[in-house]
Amino acid sequence: MNTVILGVQFGDESKGRVADYLAPNFKYAARAAGGANAGHTVVLDNGTKFVTRLLPSAISHGHIKCVLGQGMVIDPNVLLAEIKDCENRGISIRNRLYISHNAHLVMPYHQYLDGMREDKTSSRIGTTRKGIGPTYEDKCRRNGIRMEDLLEPHTLESKIWRAVVGWENDIPTTTPVNKLYNDLMVCADVLRNNICDTSELLNSTDEPILFEGAQGTMLDIDAGTYPYVTSSSTTIGGILTGAGVSHKKIGKVVGVFKAYLTRVGAGPMPTEIFNSDADVIRDIGNEYGSVTKRPRRIGWVDLDQLRHAITINGVDELAMAKMDVLSALDEIKICVKYFDDGEQLRPIYKLMPGWKSDISHCTKLSELPLAAKDFFNAIQEELPVPITLLSVGAERSRIIQI
Ligand code: IMP
Numbered sequence: 001m002n003t004v005i006l007g008v009q010f011g012d013e014s015k016g017r018v019a020d021y022l023a024p025n026f027k028y029a030a031r032a033a034g035g036a037n038a039g040h041t042v043v044l045d046n047g048t049k050f051v052t053r054l055l056p057s058a059i060s061h062g063h064i065k066c067v068l069g070q071g072m073v074i075d076p077n078v079l080l081a082e083i084k085d086c087e088n089r090g091i092s093i094r095n096r097l098y099i100s101h102n103a104h105l106v107m108p109y110h111q112y113l114d115g116m117r118e119d120k121t122s123s124r125i126g127t128t129r130k131g132i133g134p135t136y137e138d139k140c141r142r143n144g145i146r147m148e149d150l151l152e153p154h155t156l157e158s159k160i161w162r163a164v165v166g167w168e169n170d171i172p173t174t175t176p177v178n179k180l181y182n183d184l185m186v187c188a189d190v191l192r193n194n195i196c197d198t199s200e201l202l203n204s205t206d207e208p209i210l211f212e213g214a215q216g217t218m219l220d221i222d223a224g225t226y227p228y229v230t231s232s233s234t235t236i237g238g239i240l241t242g243a244g245v246s247h248k249k250i251g252k253v254v255g256v257f258k259a260y261l262t263r264v265g266a267g268p269m270p271t272e273i274f275n276s277d278a279d280v281i282r283d284i285g286n287e288y289g290s291v292t293k294r295p296r297r298i299g300w301v302d303l304d305q306l307r308h309a310i311t312i313n314g315v316d317e318l319a320m321a322k323m324d325v326l327s328a329l330d331e332i333k334i335c336v337k338y339f340d341d342g343e344q345l346r347p348i349y350k351l352m353p354g355w356k357s358d359i360s361h362c363t364k365l366s367e368l369p370l371a372a373k374d375f376f377n378a379i380q381e382e383l384p385v386p387i388t389l390l391s392v393g394a395e396r397s398r399i400i401q402i
Pocket residue numbers: 010011012037038039125126127128129130131132133214215219228229230231264265266
């Protein structure tokens with residue numbers, strides 16, 4: 001059944017891990033939105049870590065056809081580096097990679113603009129500085145460069161001129177259009193045969209598709225904590241428009257969340273932890289940005305926010321990740337709802353005793369220590385859909401199917 005994996009918190013929920021786990025059941029893996037602001041870490045059984053930024057996380061499964069959808073913004077140099085990295089690992093990708101002709105290119109001036117704004121603005125968003133926002137801006141003002149333009153060298157240079165002129169007050173006047181053009185033509189030589197109509201490809205196949213969402217629901221340009229959001233649709237609608245498929249192509253939506261909360265960059269996070277528990281979770285969970293290496297902000301799991309994300313995405317099932325990270329804590333909090341004190345919403349917590357023992361060897365729910373089972377059940381009771389996957393360790397196999 002065609003399945004969508006979506007992040008239902010602030011990103012970094014371990015979507016890559018879940019995609020990698022589910023991949024054997026699918027023939028296609030498709031990304032729909034975002035770009036190299038994503039960093040999906042997959043840990044292989046031999047302990048090797050593998051981070052994908054543009055390619056779907058299911059890439060390491062040799063039978064999977066990988067699709068980069070039309071809603072994506074693609075830095076061609078990052079893509080080439082990622083393809084090379086795969087090849088160095090013995091993962092051949094070129095003959096099973098399909099890049100939408102409609103996807104937009106992240107250009108060097110987009111990255112310049114993103115970084116410059118972050119440096120200059122007092123109220124910064126805390127972006128990944130990968131040029132994501134400015135690329136979507138060019139897309140919306142109909143001034144972007146698309147993958148299909150790589151196939152049309154005779155019009156490409158004038159399109160770059162037009163785009164550069166569009167930013168003339170914001171980027172250095174010496175921006176070398178010839179160099180931009182020549183660099184793109186090098187990329188075109190490698191990618192030419194992979195560029196196609198991926199919407200047509202996905203709509204016409206009967207083989208099962210895994211749609212991999214990027215970022216998380218609360219970073220969605222419309223549904224998220226605006227303006228502290230990314231520039232794409234990270235929710236279910238973004239999968240449809242970004243992959244270019246009909247809603248009838250979607251069989252199931254799996255929402256992925258962590259047993260706690262993290263956020264990178266600025267913006268509201270009502271359950272944020274400001275004591276040493278945050279450091280413990282950050283260190284054990286290795287909660288540092290996989291793209292930017294920034295320490296992630298840490299909070300308690302927020303079920304009110306999760307219920308909202310489940311509703312707006314039509315989530316059918318949930319995967320709860322990284323429960324093992326909480327094993328060192330004496331006490332764990334679960335935000336079950338909010339209380340309006342007239343001035344602001346305040347989280348109401350359920351306090352749970354910690355289990356203080358290693359749970360990574362557990363292969364069934366029944367093998368968890370009692371306090372860990374209680375924690376799991378306390379979360380499940382408050383949510384309207386079942387948690388069907390639970391990760392209890394970093395290795396590929398440490399997932400309990402429920
Ligand atoms: P941008 O997507 O680089 O424009 O960043 C906008 C906001 O989204 C910032 O707060 C980033 O930290 C956040 N963000 C973007 N991509 C990710 C991600 O993959 N995981 C977590 N946060 C992200």
